[in-house]
Amino acid sequence: DAKTTQPTSMDCAEGRAANLPCNHSTISGNEYVYWYRQIHSQGPQYIIHGLKNNETNEMASLIITEDRKSSTLILPHATLRDTAVYYCIVRVAGIQGAQKLVFGQGTRLTINP
Amino acid sequence: GAVVSQHPSRVICKSGTSVKIECRSLDFQATTMFWYRQFPKKSLMLMATSNEGSKATYEQGVEKDKFLINHASLTLSTLTVTSAHPEDSSFYICSARAQFGGSEQYFGPGTRLTVT
Numbered sequence: 001d002a003k004t005t006q007p008t009s010m011d012c013a014e015g016r017a018a019n020l021p022c023n024h025s026t027i028s029g030n031e032y033v034y035w036y037r038q039i040h041s042q043g044p045q046y047i048i049h050g051l052k053n054n055e056t057n058e059m060a061s062l063i064i065t066e067d068r069k070s071s072t073l074i075l076p077h078a079t080l081r082d083t084a085v086y087y088c089i090v091r092v093a094g095i096q097g098a099q100k101l102v103f104g105q106g107t108r109l110t111i112n113p
Numbered sequence: 114g115a116v117v118s119q120h121p122s123r124v125i126c127k128s129g130t131s132v133k134i135e136c137r138s139l140d141f142q143a144t145t146m147f148w149y150r151q152f153p154k155k156s157l158m159l160m161a162t163s164n165e166g167s168k169a170t171y172e173q174g175v176e177k178d179k180f181l182i183n184h185a186s187l188t189l190s191t192l193t194v195t196s197a198h199p200e201d202s203s204f205y206i207c208s209a210r211a212q213f214g215g216s217e218q219y220f221g222p223g224t225r226l227t228v229t
Contacts, residue, residue: 043206043220044157100147101218103157
């Protein structure tokens with residue numbers, strides 16, 4: 001199973017773009033990169049996912065390097081409500097085909113006023 | 114978006130008793146649901162995967178007789194912590210994957226269990 005490496009914590013000023021890096025150098029060709037975030041004492045929230053092309057939705061953009069060994073989640077205009085732990089996950093194929101998500105330690109992002 | 118609920122949101126029980134936590138997908142049918150636990154300042158740890166109508170698959174080190182999982186319908190899965198002890202106190206979170214559509218998992222808000 002491909003593992004991910006993320007910085008333990010990051011700070012960003014409100015209104016600026018927050019760029020969260022993730023390394024997944026052992027990712028396989030058919031594995032996707034998923035991003036979730038967890039605000040304190042809540043369940044994780046899905047943000048975005050991608051295979052090899054860059055992706056954008058209403059929440060964020062996902063930039064995946066050409067060799068797919070790393071990616072960056074971009075929150076274009078961070079607000080105080082974006083303060084959370086952000087998890088970069090490579091999807092694994094679990095038992096009986098159920099594709100479970102394995103969470104690492106994530107990056108604690110703090111948005112400062 | 115897809116909504117997953119959990120009930121109760123908080124529960125306090127005495128050591129030795131059993132506690133049931135419900136996880137419901139409110140606006141979609143979920144063939145697969147997942148149960149996680151999370152200790153303070155730690156990441157989520159997958160406990161088990163449940164598929165509707167079949168037995169749950171437990172992760173290594175998770176006692177299936179202690180954490181009973183039932184996934185009787187496409188919208189409901191339950192986790193029962195049997196003979197709870199203080200070390201079972203944790204944040205329990207479920208997630209559900211839709212029967213149709215994408216592969217995203219949608220998470221419930223979590224249940225805070227405190228065993229006294």
